[in-house]
Amino acid sequence: MQWWRDAVFYRVYVPSFTDSDGDGLGDLPGIRNRLGYLELLGVDALCLSPICPSPMADHGYDVTDPRDVDRRWGSLPAFDALLTDAHAHGLRLVVDLVPRHTSEGHNWFRAALASAPGSSERARYHFRPGRGDGGAAPPNDWPSVFGGPAWTREPVSDDADGDDGRREWYLHLFSSAQPDLDWTHGEVRADLETTLRFWLERGVDGVRIDVAHGLCPPADLPDLAGDPRLDQDAVHDVHRTIRAILDGYTGRMAVGGVAVAAPERLARYVRPDELHLAVDVVLAHAPFDADGVRKVIEGCLTAVGAVGAPATWMLADHDVVRPVSRHGGGPAGLARARAMALVQLALPGAAFLYNGDELGLPDGAVPVEARRDLVWTHPEDSRDGSRVPLPWDDTLPGLGFTAGSSWLPIPDAYAALCAATQLEDTDSTLSLYRQALELRRTHAGFRGGKPEWFDGPSGCFAFRRAGTSLVCVLNASSAPVPLPAGDILLVSGPLEYGLLPPDTAAWLS
Ligand code: BGC
Numbered sequence: 001m002q003w004w005r006d007a008v009f010y011r012v013y014v015p016s017f018t019d020s021d022g023d024g025l026g027d028l029p030g031i032r033n034r035l036g037y038l039e040l041l042g043v044d045a046l047c048l049s050p051i052c053p054s055p056m057a058d059h060g061y062d063v064t065d066p067r068d069v070d071r072r073w074g075s076l077p078a079f080d081a082l083l084t085d086a087h088a089h090g091l092r093l094v095v096d097l098v099p100r101h102t103s104e105g106h107n108w109f110r111a112a113l114a115s116a117p118g119s120s121e122r123a124r125y126h127f128r129p130g131r132g133d134g135g136a137a138p139p140n141d142w143p144s145v146f147g148g149p150a151w152t153r154e155p156v157s158d159d160a161d162g163d164d165g166r167r168e169w170y171l172h173l174f175s176s177a178q179p180d181l182d183w184t185h186g187e188v189r190a191d192l193e194t195t196l197r198f199w200l201e202r203g204v205d206g207v208r209i210d211v212a213h214g215l216c217p218p219a220d221l222p223d224l225a226g227d228p229r230l231d232q233d234a235v236h237d238v239h240r241t242i243r244a245i246l247d248g249y250t251g252r253m254a255v256g257g258v259a260v261a262a263p264e265r266l267a268r269y270v271r272p273d274e275l276h277l278a279v280d281v282v283l284a285h286a287p288f289d290a291d292g293v294r295k296v297i298e299g300c301l302t303a304v305g306a307v308g309a310p311a312t313w314m315l316a317d318h319d320v321v322r323p324v325s326r327h328g329g330g331p332a333g334l335a336r337a338r339a340m341a342l343v344q345l346a347l348p349g350a351a352f353l354y355n356g357d358e359l360g361l362p363d364g365a366v367p368v369e370a371r372r373d374l375v376w377t378h379p380e381d382s383r384d385g386s387r388v389p390l391p392w393d394d395t396l397p398g399l400g401f402t403a404g405s406s407w408l409p410i411p412d413a414y415a416a417l418c419a420a421t422q423l424e425d426t427d428s429t430l431s432l433y434r435q436a437l438e439l440r441r442t443h444a445g446f447r448g449g450k451p452e453w454f455d456g457p458s459g460c461f462a463f464r465r466a467g468t469s470l471v472c473v474l475n476a477s478s479a480p481v482p483l484p485a486g487d488i489l490l491v492s493g494p495l496e497y498g499l500l501p502p503d504t505a506a507w508l509s
Helices: 028-033 035-041 076-088 107-114 186-202 235-246 263-270 290-305 330-346 412-417 419-424 429-442
Strands: 008-012 045-048 092-097 151-153 169-171 206-209 253-257 277-279 312-314 350-354 451-454 460-465 471-475 488-491 504-508
Touching: 028 035, 028 076, 035 429, 045 206, 076 092, 076 186, 092 186, 186 206, 186 235, 206 235, 235 253, 235 263, 263 277, 263 290, 277 312, 290 451, 290 460, 290 471, 330 429, 330 471, 330 504, 412 419, 419 429, 429 488
Parallel strands: 008 045, 008 350, 045 092, 092 206, 206 253, 253 277, 312 350
Antiparallel strands: 151 169, 451 460, 460 471, 471 504, 488 504
16 A cells, blocks of 8 residues: 555654643654644644754754654653554654764764774764865865855864874764765664664654765765765665665655755656655745746656656745745735645645644744754854744643743744634635645545646646546736636635636636
8 A cells, every 4th residue: 555655744843843841842742732633634644853862953853863762852652652643543654864964972973083094983974084284174175055064174182192184074964963974884774774674663654764865975075076965876775775674564655855956866766666755845945936836846747757656745844934934925925825735735646744834834033042053054044934833822821832931932923823723714724724635635636647737827827637627726927817617626715706816726626
């Protein structure tokens, strides 16, 4: 049973979902308390942000032990209880694994720093001598994804004899607190297998592989010419190994976070013996423009279709600005985000929702002094805005997120967007998502084939799911447009005199 092929996954950003113990941070028992909400929402699976022990330099994407639960979130028994209850609510559960780097606090990395250049302890990472005078320049010219060089020189050791030139550099495509592992090392690969089996034996339905395109840079770490850092052929062998392990269990899946240059490159990750799904950020970066969105959709469907894999659609996650804000904020931003949700959920394949998008949350403005995303060195902003905790109930302290002091400030404007209020309001964004997810489950049109596009007014698109009567229309133009023939199933905003207004989408049958 390939349940993931058209599943709706709900990404839970664990620190920001629900706090059960008043420490201001979300946790596993908090998620457990909300399973009824998620069942009511109508998603198929939860995908948790990383829960393993971590010093939180990158909020869990820097792991010290991939086979335990950080005490901030709970414990292994708390995880098991969540998994059991999720299954009882008909929800599947996926955990996020971060295999490409460890935390600088991982025992392997500490042992590496404590050992001499050339030692076996260093061989699990990419340590290299520097270039230039005294090795003072990084070994190559690679930048980190977070800004600055992708290399950090090892600190001066306590027993330094004054020979600075022996100090090596280590590679980190993300922050210096996230040293990159060397995937040609047998122990690195064996450790991932142990980790996969650990979570699969506990009963998880799937795993997310973080930065799945970024495991295997060329061994000689050449200077930039193109971008040798990511999406190298050797990585596919790792994914074949992952797939072989998953195939030993029933009904389990792996989804990769894959950010590559073109849909054809993405499709290579979901070939029949590799990952089941790959999620890219292209749709989450696409402007609100009918032609542009259609181009992304068609490119992706053609590419993954060629390898027999389903597409995976994502409009947002904890790394990008929330759709409401990205599309301009205010009523227009919300209208566009709602319209795009109907487009996303009408497409064939799997969908990833990001927690809070079902409430129509904009990004929370986080003042510089309250920022927590400290590894993100790009000047324009941190990623904190989309990580602000969710508002549940405006009659409770901390809007029902926490009885304590929230780890990121929750803006006053979130009080009007609480889940409890939206559940009672049939026009709310939450109600729109609930209706859309219900239709997606029950209407035969959503089991139809690829979109068949038909011509419409400029700035709009419409497609029919092949072999069915289900039609999705998007009006991204600035004028109201007539709807095609058919019964309206759902509209993302009110019609104007029977016309589909700008910034609105509709489903018809
Ligand atoms: C995660 C980011 C993280 C990065 C490095 C990405 O896939 O979504 O939040 O900073 O990986 O681990």
